[in-house]
Amino acid sequence: GDSVTQMEGPVTLSEEAFLTINCTYTATGYPSLFWYVQYPGEGLQLLLKATKADDKGSNKGFEATYRKETTSFHLEKGSVQVSDSAVYFCAPSDGSYQLTFGKGTKLSVIP
Amino acid sequence: EAQVTQNPRYLITVTGKKLTVTCSQNMNHEYMSWYRQDPGLGLRQIYYSMNVEVTDKGDVPEGYKVSRKEKRNFPLILESPSPNQTSLYFCASSPSAGEVPGELFFGEGSRLTVL
Numbered sequence: 001g002d003s004v005t006q007m008e009g010p011v012t013l014s015e016e017a018f019l020t021i022n023c024t025y026t027a028t029g030y031p032s033l034f035w036y037v038q039y040p041g042e043g044l045q046l047l048l049k050a051t052k053a054d055d056k057g058s059n060k061g062f063e064a065t066y067r068k069e070t071t072s073f074h075l076e077k078g079s080v081q082v083s084d085s086a087v088y089f090c091a092p093s094d095g096s097y098q099l100t101f102g103k104g105t106k107l108s109v110i111p
Numbered sequence: 112e113a114q115v116t117q118n119p120r121y122l123i124t125v126t127g128k129k130l131t132v133t134c135s136q137n138m139n140h141e142y143m144s145w146y147r148q149d150p151g152l153g154l155r156q157i158y159y160s161m162n163v164e165v166t167d168k169g170d171v172p173e174g175y176k177v178s179r180k181e182k183r184n185f186p187l188i189l190e191s192p193s194p195n196q197t198s199l200y201f202c203a204s205s206p207s208a209g210e211v212p213g214e215l216f217f218g219e220g221s222r223l224t225v226l
Contacts (some may be wrong), residue, residue, distance in 0.1 A: 036215075041219075042219055042220075043115075043217030043219045044154075044217045045216075045217065047178050076132075089153065101155075102153060103153035104153050104154075
């Protein structure tokens, strides 16, 4: 079945630092790829997505590019803010409604 | 407001006392699912439902039951809770075919403690 390996946290950065959270996956076929974010005390919410190779998903200053050749979907942000402190989950879909979630990467941004 | 509503948000119970966590969505979504979140393990799927009266096991269904009698509701039933079911539970829903499968809308979570 599909699986996902996500960079282990926690990650602590200073405000305005550059963020990368690595995500690689194994999947049959060509999945859609998602990043979800979980703010403290809340449920997960979709951050961005990419549905085919070389697509770039972006939202709230975050970006991730669907790299089929390396089966990766790394999350990046050029300048993080304290409000970005959250847990981030990478999740490939097998093309149905079933997602495989990574274990999550906790990000703490300090002023 | 479009949302997925779970109740209760917090519950402390004792081993063996049956409980139900309700989940309701007002977006007319056909797909609904339950996950549990545990430290170091991420999110694991318990059960899911593609439509009314259609349910299937996820990765960790043991000790849980679900039903889908109406499109909007998808309750999670713990017939005889045990301490290893202490966890944070999330209900999620997704719109029907035509949207991108995988775009899930999550409830705010239900933190369950079984003593």
